[in-house]
Amino acid sequence: MKIFFHLGRYWLFMASLFGKPEKFSIYRRRVLEEMESIGVSSLGIVSLISVFMGAVITIQTVYNLVNPLVPLYVVGLVARDTMIIEFSPTIIMLVLAGKVGSSIASEIGTMRVTEQIDALEIMGINSSGYLVFPKMIAAIFIAPFLVLISMFVGIAGGWVAGELSGVIPSTDYIKGIQYQFLPFNVTFAMIKTVVFAYLITSISSYQGFYTDGGALEVGQSSTRAVVYSSVLILIFDYIITQLILI
Amino acid sequence: MIEVKNVSKGFGEKQILKNVSHRFEKGKVNLIIGGSGSGKTVLVKCMVGLFEVDSGRIEYDGRNFSEMNFKERKPIRQEIGMLFQGSALFDSMTVEQNVMFPLTMLSDLSQQEKTDRVNFCLQRVNLPSSHKLFPAEISGGMKKRVAIARAIAMNPKYLFCDEPNSGLDPKTSIVIDELIMEITEEFQMTTIINTHDMNSVITMGDNILFIHKGEKWWSGNEQEILKSGNPEVDEFIFASKIMQHLRK
Numbered sequence: 006m007k008i009f010f011h012l013g014r015y016w017l018f019m020a021s022l023f024g025k026p027e028k029f030s031i032y033r034r035r036v037l038e039e040m041e042s043i044g045v046s047s048l049g050i051v052s053l054i055s056v057f058m059g060a061v062i063t064i065q066t067v068y069n070l071v072n073p074l075v076p077l078y079v080v081g082l083v084a085r086d087t088m089i090i091e092f093s094p095t096i097i098m099l100v101l102a103g104k105v106g107s108s109i110a111s112e113i114g115t116m117r118v119t120e121q122i123d124a125l126e127i128m129g130i131n132s133s134g135y136l137v138f139p140k141m142i143a144a145i146f147i148a149p150f151l152v153l154i155s156m157f158v159g160i161a162g163g164w165v166a167g168e169l170s171g172v173i174p175s176t177d178y179i180k181g182i183q184y185q186f187l188p189f190n191v192t193f194a195m196i197k198t199v200v201f202a203y204l205i206t207s208i209s210s211y212q213g214f215y216t217d218g219g220a221l222e223v224g225q226s227s228t229r230a231v232v233y234s235s236v237l238i239l240i241f242d243y244i245i246t247q248l249i250l251i
Numbered sequence: 252m253i254e255v256k257n258v259s260k261g262f263g264e265k266q267i268l269k270n271v272s273h274r275f276e277k278g279k280v281n282l283i284i285g286g287s288g289s290g291k292t293v294l295v296k297c298m299v300g301l302f303e304v305d306s307g308r309i310e311y312d313g314r315n316f317s318e319m320n321f322k323e324r325k326p327i328r329q330e331i332g333m334l335f336q337g338s339a340l341f342d343s344m345t346v347e348q349n350v351m352f353p354l355t356m357l358s359d360l361s362q363q364e365k366t367d368r369v370n371f372c373l374q375r376v377n378l379p380s381s382h383k384l385f386p387a388e389i390s391g392g393m394k395k396r397v398a399i400a401r402a403i404a405m406n407p408k409y410l411f412c413d414e415p416n417s418g419l420d421p422k423t424s425i426v427i428d429e430l431i432m433e434i435t436e437e438f439q440m441t442t443i444i445n446t447h448d449m450n451s452v453i454t455m456g457d458n459i460l461f462i463h464k465g466e467k468w469w470s471g472n473e474q475e476i477l478k479s480g481n482p483e484v485d486e487f488i489f490a491s492k493i494m495q496h497l498r499k
Contacts, residue, residue: 024321027356120339127299128353128405129328131321135356 015211022138024131035139036146043105043140044147048154050104051097055155058092059084059162067172080173081181084163086190093155094194095242098148098201102234106209109140110230113213114223122214137210141203148202149195156194197245204241205234252277253298253409253441258307258317260290260297267293269465270307278439280432280455282446285462286487291445292413294462298443299331299411300324311409329357332402332440334412334431338394340386340401346373347382350400357405372400376430392423396430403434410435412444416451424448428455449494452476461487 026032066083113136116122125132160182167173209230216226253275260268267290275281283291296302298309300316309317311327319327340349350372354365373379376396386394395415402410412431416424428448432455435442444451452459456473461484463469469476469484476488477498489495 031356115342119337119342120335121341123301124333124335124339124341126301127328127331127333127411128357129325130356 014215015207018133018211018214019207021131021133022141024134026134026138027130032135032139035135036143039140039143040147042108043101043144044151047101047104047151050100051151051155052158054097054100055088055093055159056162056165058096059088059159059164060166062087062092062159063163063167063178064170064172067167077173077177078181078184080167081163081178082184083181084178085160085182085186088156088159088163089190089194093152093159094197094201095238097152097155098198098205098238099235101148101151102201102205102209102238103231105144106205106230106234107227109206109209110213110216110227111223113137113210114216114226117214117216118219118223133210133214137206137214140210141206144202144206145199149198152194152198153191156191193249196249197242200241200245201238204237208234208237252312253443254310255294255298256308256310258294258297258309259305260293260302261305267465268297268304271462271465271467272307273460273467273470275441275443276458277441278436279442279457280435281441281443281458281460282452282456283443283460283462284446284452284487285468287447289462290465291462295411295413295443295445299333300328329405330408332405332407332410334395334398334402334410334415336414336417338386338391338398340394340397342386344385345382346378346384346386346389346397349386349397350404353401353405368404369400372404373397375403375434376400391418392420392426395419395423395427399427399430399434403438406438408440410440410442412442412446414446414448415444416446416448421450424450425454431455449488449491452488 062084063080066080070077070080113122116136122132122136125135164175164178167178168175212226212230212233216222255271255273255275258268258271259266271290271294283294285291293302297304304317307317308315311330314327316324316327341352344352347369350369351365354360354368358365360368369382370379373382376399378393378396378400381389381393381397386397389397410431415427415431419427428451431442431444434440446452453473456476459471459473459476460467461469461476461481463483469479469481471479476484479485489498
């Protein structure tokens with residue numbers, strides 16, 4: 006029965022975000038700040054993970070490609086499609102669930118236990134709207150850019166790994182990444198990214214907002230934010246894939 | 252003036268407040284006292300709207316606050332200043348930004364007017380040169396003073412203080428008490444303080460409400476409380492050795 010309580014409270018929480026902002030200019034500034042905090046500060050980790058994902062996909066595909074009838078450029082095609090369709094949107098968003106989700110839950114949770122949220126409410130400010138709405142908008146806008154960068158860096162990482170290890174010539178790899186390219190795959194990845202960004206920010210904010218207690222509970226909220234966001238990302242990955250691709 | 256009329260509040264099976272009624276006077280320091288778990292904080296949170304009452308009403312100068320929705324409460328909330336037990340300053344903002352925050356969010360003042368108001372409030376709490384410091388860089392007493400400055404920034408009619416002396420040394424506690432008394436008189440606010448501090452009770456209790464087991468047990472002023480004759484009140488007031496000595 007507890008799940009229904011949380012589902013009901015979650016939807017009420019979501020509804021509370023969309024009240025009229027006290028000042029649009031403040032919200033606009035907060036969205037930009039959150040874009041910097043969520044997006045720009047994650048650029049390093051996103052690039053690092055992507056370059057290695059691309060490199061490993063390339064080498065493993067070459068290793069598993071034992072049939073001499075299959076042309077070598079397929080390696081580039083596999084690296085491209087794996088990065089675009091699955092790895093960049095899903096794995097990168099799972100990483101962001103850990104990095105951004107825990108940060109949001111602990112920030113809002115700490116504000117709750119130190120009565121900063123109560124202070125906002127007593128002033129007559131819509132605390133959930135002020136704290137959460139800018140984070141959500143920022144994540145929904147900035148996450149697609151992170152995923153696009155991840156796709157580019159991942160595919161480039163595969164090319165560099167293939168070149169450095171000598172397992173696939175550049176010409177084959179480049180032919181592979183151009184071969185039968187479907188722009189819809191990028192659109193599909195963007196749809197997934199936007200849904201995942203919403204899940205991460207809304208679930209983490211919900212967990213932080215309803216933290217009750219002290220430092221221990223803030224830590225627990227943060228953990229729950231990461232676990233629930235990750236699980237829901239995987240579930241929605243399956244649902245969206247089935248809805249759109251099949 | 253704030254009036255609490257037959258207010259009851261419970262959580263699940265547990266009844267915390269039982270038919271509490273009291274009038275908190277304008278221009279006076281009104282104290283709510285009582286033992287731990289007596290329901291003081293719940294009463295204050297009901298009064299400011301952080302908790303909804305189960306029954307009864309809370310009136311701000313005749314306006315029935317407890318029956319209003321979030322939107323209707325907004326004008327009253329902007330007349331309320333609150334000093335929290337832990338100060339509740341925004342960690343990511345400087346002292347100046349903290350005090351300016353309600354002005355930025357809720358007023359249409361120009362930047363210069365806001366800066367002037369912040370300077371006035373910080374000077375009023377004797378912190379004229381701490382504008383650029385962050386809450387983590389100042390002492391507990393300074394945090395309380397910044398929180399008072401933020402609470403009075405919007406020129407409130409009602410000031411709530413939740414245990415303003417907790418965690419402070421006796422000397423700083425006296426400074427905070429004096430500051431609260433001065434601004435209450437200066438701005439003619441209805442000030443409500445939830446406290447355990449006996450020094451506060453004796454020095455500034457214009458109107459004291461003693462809550463025991465969620466009920467209004469006794470009310471009076473600082474003179475009357477010392478000779479109330481009420482066993483529960485006496486047990487609370489004369490719990491410390493110093494107070495027992497004074498009584499003798």
